[in-house]
Amino acid sequence: MKYLIAMSIMVALVFAWVAVQAAARNYAARHPEFGPLREDGKEGCGGCGNHCAGHCDNDH
Numbered sequence: 720m721k722y723l724i725a726m727s728i729m730v731a732l733v734f735a736w737v738a739v740q741a742a743a744r745n746y747a748a749r750h751p752e753f754g755p756l757r758e759d760g761k762e763g764c765g766g767c768g769n770h771c772a773g774h775c776d777n778d779h
Contacts, residue, residue: 740758743756744756
């Protein structure tokens with residue numbers, strides 16, 4: 720029983736995260752004045768820390 724509860728919670732968290740990402744993409748599409756959406760783990764400098772400081776001249 721504990722296994723089913725844990726698995727259900729994990730699946731719900733995954734679906735919740737997908738919903739949050741979709742909402743962020745929709746918000747970014749509706750508000751282009753804030754610039755492009757920066758997603759973690761994608762190419763570019765969104766959330767990559769200090770190791771891309773020299774690669775993002777047009778970032779700020």
